[in-house]
Amino acid sequence: MDEKFNPGMPLIPSRRGLNPSRLLVAVGYLVLVGFMWCYFSQPYPHHHNPAAASISPKNKAVVVEEPERDLVPLEAHIMSKCPDAKDCLRDLVLPTMQKAYSKVNFTLSFIGKTTDYNDGVACKHGPQECLGNIIELCAQKLYPDPKIYLGFTMCLTKDYPHIPQRPLIEDCALEHAVDFDELNECATKDDGAFGMGMLRKSVKRTAEAGVTKSCTVRLNNEIYCIRDGAQWTDCPAGAKPNDLVIAIEKLYYHGNN
């Protein structure tokens, strides 16, 4: 039976009944009241938020945006087969990076002497160290994220007497998701000239900074601390990771002046 033509149906629906148009009016009313409540309550600070309470509505935008800040240059100058490099990375550089990673532009540089007669580099612990340095520079080139190449370098450095033996490099590559074949290709590219070019550039950068000792940590282009002969030297601001983290945060938040 078709309800529309039911003569018994009242013209005005009973008050308790719910039909689509009544529902629409009710929802519309709630939306309007809700909107008005939100709109008028907005200019007032939320008292449970002390930061917002002190700000007037006019300059509200100021709190929302963090200013863009410059990364602080942090650099470690090492030799791949040096025991001081191991202590320095393990006890200072890595723990610092774990805490201040996002505030730092990190560079790993190498110590050696460029040789003019063959466009090469002389390394203190011999040609094997030079090759180790090149492998670490290749990792830095292929995986610019310090989390990867610094972890890989630390892995090699822990077992530095075995640098640059293949099983060690393969193990560390596997452990840090570094592609061994890419690493090998980088280190042997152009008969080794490519890697040697990177090492010469790195060694020159170290010499220009006046750095001679492995390991030297520089913060904001100035010597921060030196690990030499199994001791910390020249570390007036402290050789603990927390000291360096504080120094980084000072520079990051308050600039270089």
Ligand SMILES: *[C@@H]1O[C@H](CO)[C@@H](O)[C@H](O)[C@H]1NC(C)=O
């Ligand atoms: C990081 O430092 C290097 C020099 O070591 C520089 O070439 C590079 O532009 C810097 N990057 C950033 C993001 O500051």
